[in-house]
Amino acid sequence: xxxxxxxVGLGKRIRELRIERGWSQENFANECGLDRxxxxxxxxxxxxxxxINLAKVAEVLGVRVGDLFPD
Amino acid sequence: xxxxxxxVGLGKRIRELRIERGWSQENFANECGLDRxxxxxxxxxxxxxxxINLAKVAEVLGVRVGDLFPD
DNA sequence: ATGTGACTTGAAGTCCGTT
DNA sequence: AAACGGACTTCAAGTCACA
Numbered sequence: 001x002x003x004x005x006x007x008v009g010l011g012k013r014i015r016e017l018r019i020e021r022g023w024s025q026e027n028f029a030n031e032c033g034l035d036r037x038x039x040x041x042x043x044x045x046x047x048x049x050x051x052i053n054l055a056k057v058a059e060v061l062g063v064r065v066g067d068l069f070p071d
Numbered sequence: 072x073x074x075x076x077x078x079v080g081l082g083k084r085i086r087e088l089r090i091e092r093g094w095s096q097e098n099f100a101n102e103c104g105l106d107r108x109x110x111x112x113x114x115x116x117x118x119x120x121x122x123i124n125l126a127k128v129a130e131v132l133g134v135r136v137g138d139l140f141p142d
Numbered sequence: 143a144t145g146t147g148a149c150t151t152g153a154a155g156t157c158c159g160t161t
Numbered sequence: 162a163a164a165c166g167g168a169c170t171t172c173a174a175g176t177c178a179c180a
Contacts, residue, residue: 006126006136024162035156040164050121050154050173055077066137095143106175111144119173121154 008045009070015043017061017068032056079116080141086114088132088139103127 018028029039033056041047042057049057051065058065089099100110104127112118113128120128122136129136 004123006122010122025164026162036163037157037165038155041155044164047154048121048123048173050119051081051125052075052077052119053155054122064137064142065140066135069136071135097143106177107144108146108177109173109175111146115145117146119154121173124174 003045004048006069007042007048010049010068011043011045013068013070014057014061017063018043021061028060032060074116075119078119081120081139082114082116084139084141085128085132088134089114092132099131103131 018025021028023031025040025043026036029036032039032053034042034053038047042049042053054065054068058068061068089096092099094102096111096114097107100107103110103124105124109118113120113124125136125139129139132139
């Protein structure tokens with residue numbers, strides 16, 4: 001599987017924000033309209049997630065898409 | 072899914088930044104390691120570009136990935 | 143130099159399950 | 162609650178010819 005550093009950083013950041021908000025992966029994934037299995041892979045940095053799904057995640061988290069990427 | 076507003080906004084922003092730097096689509100795409108035709112589609116909002124390609128574009132533009140998304 | 147349509151291939155994304 | 166797998170279907174990635 002792929003573990004591109006960009007994706008790992010992205011996954012870690014999203015996970016942080018989700019946990020801050022007290023969501024489970026499963027509930028959060030459902031809220032975003034994503035499959036729980038797929039979403040788990042995103043947090044683990046194994047999925048090269050595309051822009052529209054990034055936008056969905058950012059919206060549910062209540063942040064801008066840019067905030068999903070670590071500096 | 073094609074011409075999604077998120078993608079159109081993203082493409083416009085990327086185009087702005089590219090033109091500011093005086094690149095042609097073709098030269099810029101090559102610099103990013105992308106095909107010019109594919110890249111053109113990104114600027115037109117016709118491609119749901121994924122995180123790794125966003126990272127390539129941001130790097131060549133010298134901005135953070137978050138800066139590619141309009142507020 | 144860019145827009146566009148058509149195309150193939152590999153990965154994105156879904157749906158079920160078990161650990 | 163989360164990781165992980167199999168078996169799918171859909172779409173992003175990447176390329177080309179032509180306008």
